[in-house]
Amino acid sequence: QTIATYKASIEVINRYLPSITFAEVNRISCLKLEKAMKDAAYSKNYINRIFKVFHNIMKNAYIDGIHENKYYMSDGFVPGTEEVDNVYLTIAELDTIYDGLPTLSDRNRNASIIFLRGCYTGQRFQTYKDFESGMIYNFKGVDMISLKHGKTSNQVSIPISDKMKSVMAMDVHPISRQKLADYIKDACKSLGIDKHDKIGTHTARRTFATNMILAGVDI
Secondary structure, X not given: OHHHHHHHHHHHHHHHOOOOOHHHOOHHXXXXXXXXXXXXXXXXXXXXXXXXXXXXHHHHHHHOOOOOOOHHHOOOOOOOOOOOOOOOOOHHHHHHHHHHHHHOOHHXXXXXXXXXXXXXXXXXXXXXXOOOHHHEEEEOOEEEEEEEOOOOOOEEEXXXXXXXXXXXXXXXXXXXXXXXXXXXXXXXXXXOOHHHHHOOOOHHHHHHHHHHHHOOOOO
């Protein structure tokens, strides 16, 4: 997962700062990168994550003797973040997404199916993005899904609902975290969900946990 994160970040950096060398990294180039990402409608928190990777690359390359540029040590190399509302989706709002799947564009429908899989299981993005129908099995009359946590590598099994089985049977194609965040906002907006602009990939996990607590499940 770390390798994938670095590769994705490097791709963004190279897209907006093509052919830049370690020696050429300075305040002007960093401001150029930040502005280009803002113009491309990336969130402040995503820009912050990209610059954190950029900083680590610069630091470790310096330690390894690849360059002598100390600009990465400057205050403000990594832009700040913004407060994110800890929103969650109610059961009714989840049903709105589920029932509205046929009305969505192909890209928004794909993102919504992946997102619902996270909402129905409480998993992190790096886990629910890779769900496949072959993970489902039946144990003593209960349909379960067996998975390995991407963050902890723990193998776990969890019971699944009929709606989870339904979305697991739907075809999807992989998308990045950023695209999922963008498309699920667009999908929720088209379906009339007011909080659409505050929804992100982690909203799925928060939605599951909050709804379980509201249903009376012990924390």
